[in-house]
Amino acid sequence: MTGSARTRLLDDLSARFLREFGGPAPRVFFAPGRINLVGAHLDYNGGDVLPMAVDQGVFVAARLSPRPQLRLRSLDQELAVDVEVAQVGNRTQPAFGWAGYPLGVWHSFRDKCALAAGVDLVFGGNLPMASGLSSSAAIEVATALALDALHDTRLDRQTLALLAHRAETGFVGLRCGIMDQFASALGKAGHVLLLHCAGPRWEHVPFDPLACEVLVMDTRRPRHLARTGFNERVAQCATVHELLRTHVRDLPHLALYTLADVEAAKGAIDELLFRRARHVVTEMVRLASGVAALRRHDYQALGQALNDSHSSTAGDYQVSCAELDVITDAARACDGVFGARLTGAGFGGCAIALLRPGAGATVPLQVAAVFQRRFGVAPVFDLLRAGTGPIELR
Ligand code: GLA
Numbered sequence: 395m396t397g398s399a400r401t402r403l404l405d406d407l408s409a410r411f412l413r414e415f416g417g418p419a420p421r422v423f424f425a426p427g428r429i430n431l432v433g434a435h436l437d438y439n440g441g442d443v444l445p446m447a448v449d450q451g452v453f454v455a456a457r458l459s460p461r462p463q464l465r466l467r468s469l470d471q472e473l474a475v476d477v478e479v480a481q482v483g484n485r486t487q488p489a490f491g492w493a494g495y496p497l498g499v500w501h502s503f504r505d506k507c508a509l510a511a512g513v514d515l516v517f518g519g520n521l522p523m524a525s526g527l528s529s530s531a532a533i534e535v536a537t538a539l540a541l542d543a544l545h546d547t548r549l550d551r552q553t554l555a556l557l558a559h560r561a562e563t564g565f566v567g568l569r570c571g572i573m574d575q576f577a578s579a580l581g582k583a584g585h586v587l588l589l590h591c592a593g594p595r596w597e598h599v600p601f602d603p604l605a606c607e608v609l610v611m612d613t614r615r616p617r618h619l620a621r622t623g624f625n626e627r628v629a630q631c632a633t634v635h636e637l638l639r640t641h642v643r644d645l646p647h648l649a650l651y652t653l654a655d656v657e658a659a660k661g662a663i664d665e666l667l668f669r670r671a672r673h674v675v676t677e678m679v680r681l682a683s684g685v686a687a688l689r690r691h692d693y694q695a696l697g698q699a700l701n702d703s704h705s706s707t708a709g710d711y712q713v714s715c716a717e718l719d720v721i722t723d724a725a726r727a728c729d730g731v732f733g734a735r736l737t738g739a740g741f742g743g744c745a746i747a748l749l750r751p752g753a754g755a756t757v758p759l760q761v762a763a764v765f766q767r768r769f770g771v772a773p774v775f776d777l778l779r780a781g782t783g784p785i786e787l788r
Pocket residue numbers: 430433434435436437438570571572573574738739740
């Protein structure tokens with residue numbers, strides 16, 4: 395995003411806030427979206443993931459209010475939500491729409507800290523919504539940071555990430571792992587996050603923007619089945635983990651088994667569950683080789699880990715779709731592309747490609763031509779950088 399586009403966005407945010415709620419100027423907070431380089435669907439299986447907070451995300455203008463009410467607005471969503479503090483409940487409702495995410499964070503916060511009356515919030519941002527770049531986690535983490543600052547509760551970043559995660563699993567009802575909220579809350583410019591989800595423990599690994607760039611390719615295909623398909627995968631993994639515990643050995647997480655373990659249980663599990671487990675255990679191996687490649691700045695080998703991850707995510711895990719397969723194949727066929735895969739949960743939305751610097755001038759044109767011939771739709775491209783974690787803007 396250019397400096398002037400960002401200034402315009404911030405001006406719009408403040409203007410809307412003052413128009414809606416009047417009074418003194420709000421404070422403004424930012425939290426980033428993320429891509430995941432490799433480690434698909436490993437977080438809820440106790441595995442490792444390699445996400446990168448990006449330099450785009452969600453901004454929120456926020457101010458405490460003396461009235462016992464939460465008032466939520468968005469520059470990008472028509473729905474405006476006003477809800478009495480006493481009416482928030484333990485679960486989101488259809489009437490809350492997009493506001494279920496920030497309301498869920500407020501709910502987790504209220505459980506942890508004694509909150510003052512109400513709050514007024516206006517959201518805006520520059521991430522494509524619901525496309526696999528974690529706009530929901532960015533909304534949650536931005537809200538968590540805003541509530542923390544407004545109430546002066548001084549929680550650390552891990553706690554903010556956990557509150558945001560609880561909003562998603564408890565209040566919104568998506569059985570996701572911790573990757574998205576941790577990636578947003580712990581982002582560090584010029585680095586990716588190696589997150590061991592079972593701890594959780596993490597470290598930041600440098601990512602050299604002069605050696606490799608990240609191209610996001612938005613297929614603009616809505617993420618059909620994202621919620622039901624996602625929760626179904628989580629349930630399948632829990633079932634196959636139980637079978638492995640009974641038939642092979644007792645380990646606390648599915649991601650800790652080996653391919654030999656999964657093959658040893660082949661007679662006891664059906665074909666579909668076998669494939670889900672095979673994706674998880676082999677993705678851990680791809681993750682390890684991707685991390686090793688990143689540490690030695692071998693972006694060609696990292697790209698190969700992305701390609702292999704996509705094949706397994708599409709084949710054994712079955713969360714890809716024709717649009718994601720075509721766009722990643724088209725990218726791989728271009729000069730200067732190290733590798734490509736879908737990002738996020740899959741089922742539509744965005745893919746990423748790792749590029750040799752400079753290739754960003756030609757790759758989008760070539761990929762767009764192939765994609766448009768096949769689907770009659772123009773994908774949207776963006777070169778992203780590894781951005782900072784959540785911050786208050788001054
Ligand atoms: C979604 C979830 C994450 C993770 C990814 C798949 O983004 O929110 O927790 O499971 O899918 O890797």
